[in-house]
Amino acid sequence: MNIRIGYGVDVHQLAENYPLWIGGLKIESDLGAVGHSDADVLLHAICDALLGAANLRDIGFHFSDTDPQFKGIDSKILLKEVYNKVNEKGYSVINIDSTVILEKPKLNPHIPAMQRAIAEILKIEEDAVSIKATTHEKVDSFGERRAIKAYAACLLEKK
Template sequence: MGKIRVGFGYDVHQLKEGYDFWLGGIQVPHEKGAVGHSDADVLIHVICDALLGAANMRDIGFHFSDTDPQYKGIDSKILLKDVMLLIREQGYEVGNIDTTICLQLPKVNPHIPEMKKCLAEVMGIDENDISIKATTTEKLGFVGRQEGVSAYCAVLIEKK
């Protein structure tokens, strides 16, 4: 067995009207979207951070600065693909990914199968190695007031 490492990611994005809402690599219909330098896909961002952290390669902002114009409006799936290349260059493969999205509205559960399919294709891993869960905050805090979305991610990677 190779060296096993774990990583953790956390991210938050503000929600505002007039923006598309990208989550887990797919566009989710909603009257508000996430605001960010890229497409603001909070789920992909936490996966990137967790993977980079597990490989001891800093974080998403280190590799893809939010002040760099080349990343303005970029599809986060491109960032995730690049992160997978970075960790694979270090000899790592994904064991599994466990995520939680915190969002009051819209309901995420109907979109989870499509998100898993999309992420698995981008990462070149099995859908069964990706867990996506969703919760509300029972109308408490910025998530409950529908001002933002947050997500958490834990990953396990193994050096082959």
């Protein structure tokens, strides 16, 4: 069996008057994530994990953050395109494991809907998409609600 591991990490600044998109969902929050796209930190970390496992560079290489065509883009579209690139190289996804670091709001109630959104794009079972949420215990930029961070790992299988 030819399997490959990948991991990705992403950070976005938090600020007022921005929406908070995480895992393909818009989350109700007083602070949102700042970015050129919709700034979905979890989908970006998953994109990098998939690209890394297939050795296809990184998300910034494929979708430049200065290119006007990606301004405000729904990151579900980016994840779909990444999935297609990985698929064209002959890989399918076995599973994803991820962690989102956010002081508040609590993400646990939203995790099943995020799992559904991601599983649908990657054509895997919801059970193959793990999303964990943790705070940063009020410490540093994440704990002080100045930033949000996500880590993702994945396994790909050569078809």
